[in-house]
Amino acid sequence: MFDSMKIERRLAKSDFKALEPKLHEDLLDRQAELIAGRARSILVLVNGADGAGKGAVLNQLYGWLDVRKLRTLTYGAPTDEERARPGIWRYWRDMPAAGEIGIVLGSWYHDVLADHVLNGETDALFTQRLDEIRRLEAMLRREGVFLLKLWLYLEPQEALARLKALKRNPFDRPLVREWSAIKSKKQRRHLEESAVEAFRLTSTPEAPWIVVPSEDGRFRDAMVGGALLETLGRAIASQPRAGAEADASAGAAPPRETETDETIASLLPKASILSTVDLTRTLEEEDYRAELETQQTRISRLTQSSAFQRRGLVCVFEGSDAAGKSSTIMRLRQALDPRCFRVHPIAAPTDEERARPYLWRFWRSVPARGHIAVFDRSWYGRVLVERVEKLAQPEDWGRAYDEINDFEHRLDEAGYIVVKFWLAISQEEQARRFEARERVAYKRFKLTPEDWRNREKWPLYEEAVTDMVDRTSTFYAPWTLVSAEDKRWCRVAVLSTIADRLDAALK
Amino acid sequence: MFDSMKIERRLAKSDFKALEPKLHEDLLDRQAELIAGRARSILVLVNGADGAGKGAVLNQLYGWLDVRKLRTLTYGAPTDEERARPGIWRYWRDMPAAGEIGIVLGSWYHDVLADHVLNGETDALFTQRLDEIRRLEAMLRREGVFLLKLWLYLEPQEALARLKALKRNPFDRPLVREWSAIKSKKQRRHLEESAVEAFRLTSTPEAPWIVVPSEDGRFRDAMVGGALLETLGRAIASQPRAGAEADASAGAAPPRETETDETIASLLPKASILSTVDLTRTLEEEDYRAELETQQTRISRLTQSSAFQRRGLVCVFEGSDAAGKSSTIMRLRQALDPRCFRVHPIAAPTDEERARPYLWRFWRSVPARGHIAVFDRSWYGRVLVERVEKLAQPEDWGRAYDEINDFEHRLDEAGYIVVKFWLAISQEEQARRFEARERVAYKRFKLTPEDWRNREKWPLYEEAVTDMVDRTSTFYAPWTLVSAEDKRWCRVAVLSTIADRLDAALK
Missing domain, CATH: 3.40.50.300 (P-loop containing nucleotide triphosphate hydrolases)
Structure with missing residues (x-):
C-alpha cells in the first residue's frame, strides 16, 4: 500500500x-x-x-x-x-x-x-x-x-x-x-x-x-x-446556505x-510507479534455461506438496499490450498438473456477467483448494480499462479499490495465495512488438487497430496503474512490478516470485 | 429490541x-x-x-x-x-x-x-x-x-x-x-x-x-x-432511465x-408500545413506605460496594409531562451519597452544545467510575421532541437510533450499567395533574402553555416512543416502561429495577 x-x-x-x-x-x-x-x-x-x-x-x-x-x-x-x-x-x-x-x-x-x-x-x-x-x-x-x-x-x-x-x-x-x-x-x-x-x-x-x-x-x-x-x-x-432551509445533510454543491x-x-504531480521499474535488466539464453528449469521445478514440487492441498493459488497478470503475458503464463503452465490448473482469459463480460455485480465473474472462477487459477487480465480491469475508457463512473471505479481489497482479503483468509504481476515495457519496445506482429502472419490475429489507439492513452494508463498499485498492494496480496522489456528476464522473475510466495506460505 | x-x-x-x-x-x-x-x-x-x-x-x-x-x-x-x-x-x-x-x-x-x-x-x-x-x-x-x-x-x-x-x-x-x-x-x-x-x-x-x-x-x-x-x-x-445516461449510483428519484x-x-398500524403498560397498578401507603425503604437500602448498599467502584451507573428518565420524573429521582437521591451522584436536567442545548455533535453534551456528563449520573430527559430528545416538533430532519433522527445504541454500547463495554425508564400516564391523568398545578401556586412554575399544546401531539409521541423502545431496547441497555399513574407504584418499580440491575451486574 x-x-x-x-x-x-x-x-x-x-x-x-x-x-x-x-x-x-x-x-x-x-x-x-x-x-x-x-x-x-x-x-x-x-x-x-x-x-x-x-x-x-x-x-x-x-x-x-x-x-x-x-x-x-x-x-x-x-x-x-x-x-x-x-x-x-x-x-x-x-x-x-x-x-x-x-x-x-x-x-x-x-x-x-x-x-x-x-x-x-x-x-x-x-x-x-x-x-x-x-x-x-x-x-x-x-x-x-x-x-x-x-x-x-x-x-x-x-x-x-x-x-x-x-x-x-x-x-x-x-x-x-x-x-x-x-x-x-x-x-x-x-x-x-x-x-x-x-x-x-x-x-x-x-x-x-x-x-x-x-x-x-x-x-x-x-x-x-x-x-x-x-x-x-x-x-x-x-454548509447550509444562509437564508436557505437548514439542511444538515447537504453537500450536493461540489x-x-x-x-x-x-x-x-x-x-x-502523480509520479508514475512504473518509473521505479528497471527496464534494463536482461538474462542470457543459457542462464535463462537453467533458471527457468529451477523455478519450474520448485513450483511443481511446491504445488504437489500435501500442504498445498489445503491452500490454493490465484495469479493475476496485468500489463501493457504485448508485454508478454501469454507467453509467461505458458512457462507457468509447463510446471503444473493440468488437472489442477486453469487459465481464465478476461475479455469483455458476457451478458450473464453484465447482469450481475462485476466481481461475480471472478468469484465464479475461484479455484477449489489445492488448485491454481491464473487470470490473464482480471478484476483490475475495473480500475484500468474501465477507468481510462470511461466505461465506469468515477464513483464506481473509485470504490472498487476497497472492494477488491476486501475480495482478496477473503481469499487470503480462506488460505489462498494471491500473487499479482504488472508486466512493464517501454513505449518504444511496445511499438517494435506491434510492428513485428504486423509482419508475422500467424501473430497478426493478436493485433487490432484498438491496440494502436490505446497507445495514445499511455499517460492515463500510467496514472491508473500508479493508483492501482498504491491502493491495492497489500501485505496479503502485494503487487510485483516486473520489467518485461527482456522476455527471458520477465519469465524467470515471475516464476521465481511465485515460487518464493509459495515457499513462504507453505512453510 | x-x-x-x-x-x-x-x-x-x-x-x-x-x-x-x-x-x-x-x-x-x-x-x-x-x-x-x-x-x-x-x-x-x-x-x-x-x-x-x-x-x-x-x-x-x-x-x-x-x-x-x-x-x-x-x-x-x-x-x-x-x-x-x-x-x-x-x-x-x-x-x-x-x-x-x-x-x-x-x-x-x-x-x-x-x-x-x-x-x-x-x-x-x-x-x-x-x-x-x-x-x-x-x-x-x-x-x-x-x-x-x-x-x-x-x-x-x-x-x-x-x-x-x-x-x-x-x-x-x-x-x-x-x-x-x-x-x-x-x-x-x-x-x-x-x-x-x-x-x-x-x-x-x-x-x-x-x-x-x-x-x-x-x-x-x-x-x-x-x-x-x-x-x-x-x-x-x-434504475437508470432508458435513454438517459447510464448512472449506476442513481436513486435520486423517490x-x-x-x-x-x-x-x-x-x-x-404502528401499534403503541404504551398499550402494553398496565396503568391500573397501585400501591398502598403502608406497603409503599416499607418497599421504598427496602429498595433504597439495597441501592445504597450496592453503590457503596467495592465492586461498584470499578463500574458506574447511568439512569435515563423519560416520560410524559407531569408523569413524576423529578419526584421519582428525588427518591433515588435519598439513597445515594451526594458526592457520587449528579442529576443532569436536560433542556434546550446551550450555544456551546449546539456548536457540536448532539451527543457531545452527554459525553461531557458521563460519570467517573464509581459514580452515578441521572439524566432527567436525555439523548432520547433527538428521537422524541426533535422528531415530533420537526426540529431535526428525518434522516438525522432516523440515524440517531443506531448512534444512540453505539453510545450506550460504549458505556456498557466500559463497565457502566445503563438503566432507562419511560414513565407512562394516561392522557386523563395528565390533564388532572396539569389542572392541579394551575391551582397550586408553588407548582405553577412547572406548567407552561406549551405543555397543553404538547397534548395535541399525543399520538405522534406514542409513535415516537414505540419506535424508540423498539429500536433502542437492547440487552445491554433495555427500556423499562413503568406505569406512573400511581406515583407510589412508579417510585417503587423504578427503584427496584435499579436495584435488580445493580445486583445482577455486580454479582
Whole structure:
C-alpha cells in the first residue's frame, strides 16, 4: 500500500516559495468562511512514523492558519480523570466547536494500533475496535465534523536513520514521539501492516486516509496544506446556505476548486510507479534455461506438496499490450498438473456477467483448494480499462479499490495465495512488438487497430496503474512490478516470485 | 429490541382478503418493471426462529410473484465443492441476474450466528464477520442488488410451544428448520441477543433489517408483501432511465408510493408500545413506605460496594409531562451519597452544545467510575421532541437510533450499567395533574402553555416512543416502561429495577 512511496518526491525550495504565499492566503480565506459559517468543524488527525515530522506539520499549520480558531489536541498517557471514564471520553471532551479546526496528535488510532502492535491485542479485537471508530467517524461527519486523516510516511530505513541521528544530537529531538516503545524491526513491520489494515477498514468516501510521503519536508507540508484546503472546501460546500432551509445533510454543491488546488496538483504531480521499474535488466539464453528449469521445478514440487492441498493459488497478470503475458503464463503452465490448473482469459463480460455485480465473474472462477487459477487480465480491469475508457463512473471505479481489497482479503483468509504481476515495457519496445506482429502472419490475429489507439492513452494508463498499485498492494496480496522489456528476464522473475510466495506460505 | 413484538398484531381474515388482490397485482406490476429494467435485482433474506413460518413466507411469495424470474436459494450443510472454497463462494455462485428476485433461506447470517451461538466463536470474531457482511452488502447495493432482510419473530414461549406441538404431529413439520441444534433456553436467549447485535452492526440505510411479528400468519405475510413492494419500489426508482445516461449510483428519484403501500400501512398500524403498560397498578401507603425503604437500602448498599467502584451507573428518565420524573429521582437521591451522584436536567442545548455533535453534551456528563449520573430527559430528545416538533430532519433522527445504541454500547463495554425508564400516564391523568398545578401556586412554575399544546401531539409521541423502545431496547441497555399513574407504584418499580440491575451486574 505504500508502494508509490518509493518514488522520490521532492519539492524544490523555489517551487515551494512560489506556491506558499498563495496556499497561505487560500487557507486563510477558506478558514474565514468556515468560521463565518458556524456550522462545520474540522479535525486533522496527524499520524505516522516518529521522525516523519508530525510536530513540524503542526508548526507549519500554525503558521498558515488563523490561530484564534485553531486548537492542538494532544493525548499522551491518560490522566486520572480520563482513566476513570470510557477510553473515547477524552476525545469527546475536546471536540472542536463549529467554525474551529482541531489538530490531533495521538488520535484514537494510536491507542488501537498500540494495543494491537505492542500489547498483543488479537486481530479480531483490533478489527472490532476499528469498526467502532468507523461508526464514530461516520456519525461525526453527519454531525458536521470533517476529518482529515493523515499518515506521514517514511521508509523504515529512513525512519531508523533519523532516530539514530537524533540520538547523537539530543537537543534536536522530534517534537512528537508516539512510537518510542517500538524497538524491533519486526514490531516496525507489524505497525506498518496494522496501519494498512486500519486504512482498509476505516477509509470511507467521507473520511479517507491520505498517505503523505514525508522524506522531503517541503513536499510533505505542501501536500498537507493542499489536503487541508480540499477538506475545507468540502466542509464549506456542505454548509447550509444562509437564508436557505437548514439542511444538515447537504453537500450536493461540489467543493469549489481554487487556483491553488490546481497549482498544488501540478506541483505535486502523480509520479508514475512504473518509473521505479528497471527496464534494463536482461538474462542470457543459457542462464535463462537453467533458471527457468529451477523455478519450474520448485513450483511443481511446491504445488504437489500435501500442504498445498489445503491452500490454493490465484495469479493475476496485468500489463501493457504485448508485454508478454501469454507467453509467461505458458512457462507457468509447463510446471503444473493440468488437472489442477486453469487459465481464465478476461475479455469483455458476457451478458450473464453484465447482469450481475462485476466481481461475480471472478468469484465464479475461484479455484477449489489445492488448485491454481491464473487470470490473464482480471478484476483490475475495473480500475484500468474501465477507468481510462470511461466505461465506469468515477464513483464506481473509485470504490472498487476497497472492494477488491476486501475480495482478496477473503481469499487470503480462506488460505489462498494471491500473487499479482504488472508486466512493464517501454513505449518504444511496445511499438517494435506491434510492428513485428504486423509482419508475422500467424501473430497478426493478436493485433487490432484498438491496440494502436490505446497507445495514445499511455499517460492515463500510467496514472491508473500508479493508483492501482498504491491502493491495492497489500501485505496479503502485494503487487510485483516486473520489467518485461527482456522476455527471458520477465519469465524467470515471475516464476521465481511465485515460487518464493509459495515457499513462504507453505512453510 | 423486540419489545414492540409484545403488542398483539393480527390481521382479520376479511382484512387480509380485502388487501390481498391489490397487493398481488401491485407486486406483479412492480416485478414486471424490475424485469423490464434489466438493471436491478433483489435478494430477500428470510431469517428467524424455526416455526415462525419461513417456508410459509416462501410459498406465499411464489403465489404472488412471476415465478419465471423468481428463484429460491437454500443453503444447508456445505457440499464438497463448497467446502473446497471460501465460505462466501456459494452465495456468490447463486447471485441473481438483473431483473431477478432471489429468496434466500439460510443466508450468510445463519453461518455467522450459528458459529457464535452454537460453536462458541468469540464476540470479537463475531463482530469481525458481521463487518465483512456489512461491507459485502454495501457493495452489492452499489452494484444494483437490493437486499430485503427479514427476521420473522416469535416470542420464545410461542416458538417452543409450536415446536412441541410439531413433535406430536411429525407430518406437519416446518418446511425450514435452521435452528434444530438449539436445545436450551440459554442458547435460545443467546441467539436472540446475537441477532440483536447483528441488527445493530448490519442495519444500514440501504439494507435495513425488518423484524416481522410472525405469530399471526396473515399479518406476517401482509407485512412481508408490503416490505417487498417497498423494496421493489426503491429498486425501480434507482434504475437508470432508458435513454438517459447510464448512472449506476442513481436513486435520486423517490420511490413511488402506490395505493397499496398506503393501504398496507393503514392495515398494519404502528401499534403503541404504551398499550402494553398496565396503568391500573397501585400501591398502598403502608406497603409503599416499607418497599421504598427496602429498595433504597439495597441501592445504597450496592453503590457503596467495592465492586461498584470499578463500574458506574447511568439512569435515563423519560416520560410524559407531569408523569413524576423529578419526584421519582428525588427518591433515588435519598439513597445515594451526594458526592457520587449528579442529576443532569436536560433542556434546550446551550450555544456551546449546539456548536457540536448532539451527543457531545452527554459525553461531557458521563460519570467517573464509581459514580452515578441521572439524566432527567436525555439523548432520547433527538428521537422524541426533535422528531415530533420537526426540529431535526428525518434522516438525522432516523440515524440517531443506531448512534444512540453505539453510545450506550460504549458505556456498557466500559463497565457502566445503563438503566432507562419511560414513565407512562394516561392522557386523563395528565390533564388532572396539569389542572392541579394551575391551582397550586408553588407548582405553577412547572406548567407552561406549551405543555397543553404538547397534548395535541399525543399520538405522534406514542409513535415516537414505540419506535424508540423498539429500536433502542437492547440487552445491554433495555427500556423499562413503568406505569406512573400511581406515583407510589412508579417510585417503587423504578427503584427496584435499579436495584435488580445493580445486583445482577455486580454479582
